[in-house]
Every structure is written in structure tokens, then in C-alpha cells.
Amino acid sequence: MKKTLKPFVEIFADGACSGNPGVGGFAAILRHDKKEKEVSGCEEMTTNNRMELTAVIAALEALKKPCRARIVTDSNYVVKGMSEWIHAWREKGWKTSQKKEVLNRDLWERLLKASEPHDIEWSWIKGHNGHRENERCDNLAKEEINKCKKSGK
DSSP states (O other), X not given: OOOOOOXXXXXXXXXXXXXXXXXXXEEEEEEETTEEEEEEEEEEEEOHHHHHHHHHHHHHHHOSSOOEEEEEESOHHHHHIIIXXXXXXXXXXXXXXXXXXXXXXXXXXXXXXXXXXXEEEEEEOOSSSSOHHHHHHHHHHHHHHHHHHHHTO
């Protein structure tokens, strides 16, 4: 019996905030073969880190079946959180090494759940450095902030 590989998806994600905390926006691009899908949104009062997490969550929640994914983000917080810190946080009852509550636990738990069916490679890139998809996500996130401000959402 031939084993079928999970489809491969590239995900580019970014979050932005006008003030920190303030109005925030997030965006992600999902790419499979030659097809692309964009997801984005905003929140009235949030932080940059919450928007970075939300961008990745929204992308993973948009996937319809288990995939192999490469998630590309300019957020060290997200990459290190998922590849280094999260295991210790869970073992210590969602406490940091300084015995403080993990910030954004609700989103980390949601990201863990959204990640479960997938095989994920976490990839950090330098932000605002001319990376085409990162720049696109940054622009989409900023557009969402402006929409949010205009609508009074």
C-alpha cells in the first residue's frame, strides 16, 4: 500500500498594532502549489504579540485537512514560543521560568490545538527587510487596522 504524503503549504504570517496595546491587525498568506489564499482581520484593543499569534492561528484554522506546513514569520515570540518555550510552560502549569503566568495563554493553547494535525516547520525571517510575502502580510495587517479604526470596531 502506497503512503500518501500530506499536502505541503507555505504560510506567511504577520501582526501589527497601532499603539501597543492598541488597535491591531493580522494577516496570513497560505500557498499550496500555485494557489494562494489570504486571511486577515483586526481587533480593537490588543497587542502586537497577540496579533502575531492570531495571524498564525487564523492560517492554520483555514486549512481543511492535515498538512505539512512551513510557517514563515518575523515574530521570534511565535517561533521560539512554539519550538522552545511551550513544552516547559505546559510542564510547569503555564508558568514561565520566573514562575509568572504565561502571557497570551489563551492564544498559545489555541495555537497548539490548531497545530496538532499538521507537521510544522517554524521559520523566522527578519521583518521589514524586503521579503515579498512578509511585506504583503504587513500591509494587509495595517489595512485591517485602518478599517478597524474607521468602522469604530
